[in-house]
Amino acid sequence: MSFTYKPKKRKRAKSHGFLVRSRTKGGKKVLKRRLQKGRKKLSV
Numbered sequence: 001m002s003f004t005y006k007p008k009k010r011k012r013a014k015s016h017g018f019l020v021r022s023r024t025k026g027g028k029k030v031l032k033r034r035l036q037k038g039r040k041k042l043s044v
Contacts, residue, residue, distance in 0.1 A: 018043040 014020065021027035021043050034042045 012044050016044045 018031070021031050031042050
């Protein structure tokens with residue numbers, strides 16, 4: 001049996017990265033909330 005999760009840095013950044021988040025309205029909301037909460041890392 002093979003593992004289902006095979007992490008790749010590029011793919012991760014392409015789907016959950018800062019630039020992707022800041023492109024959409026919802027993504028901007030996510031960043032704003034995380035900023036307000038005081039997260040060290042806003043996104044991947």
